[in-house]
Amino acid sequence: MNSKMIDQLTCEETFRHLDDFIDRELSEEDCRLVQKHLDICDICSKEFNFEADVWSVVRTKLQRTVVPPSLREKLSLVLQEIECFETDIN
């Protein structure tokens, strides 16, 4: 963002920061400016909240993935085999 004295963002300027804002990838100063706009603009605030909510729910659902027990067993076996093999040849 331009570093000259800007202390108000338009809706359009704010919107350009949507993804970086919800991913906490903005600088502290840019984050402050976006937040300042969201505090006074209901429409942008609704859009940002909706977008953040969508990715938060998606993330929560995907992170519930359960590791199949068979994978743990296979890993344990194969690692033991490699260890035994390497111990034998040394």
Place this chain on the structure above:
Amino acid sequence: MGKANGTAKLFEAKLEPILGTAYGVALRLTRNPSDAEDLVQEAAVNSFCGFHTFESGTNFKAWFLRILTNAFYKRYHKKQNEPEMVDLEDDLMLYLYNRTCEAGLHCTSDNPAEILLRKMDAKQITTAIAELPVEYRVAAAFYFMEEFSYQEIADIIDCPVGTVRSRLHRGRKLLQKSLWQVAEEQGIVAEHSEAK
């Protein structure tokens, strides 16, 4: 160099806390559970064989996931220097927001995103992610499975942070359209409209 007795157990203990993330990422990359198991196993073998190169005190998770990503590209896709170019239609801006507004979800709920996604399970969301071009899918897999920063994802998949940013932002826009299709196919939107 040979491995001392007990190295496998030590390695397994380091792997265990990150196995959920590794399998979750592998599932989104390969798109099916059997291939995901194979990929994690291949990454485990590769990393165990190269365990002596892991620097103690550094980030084991990032190290392992880098090996997993390399195994994925080697096995399934030749890594592309240039991302697949995808034309984003103008109507993809706020796609889900606009569709859910049109469907009236914002009038009847304080949390329309939750209404939209409530009945979708991880498998359906995984299917939607599976439709993304491979480079976008890789970035999305890491983004959704962990709270990684763009820089951390860039380090794992070995590409510039600006590329990660672009792939994530564009990928999510494409993903919104796929999620809406799932919602329509599942009757989630119609069901909500009828309930009003």
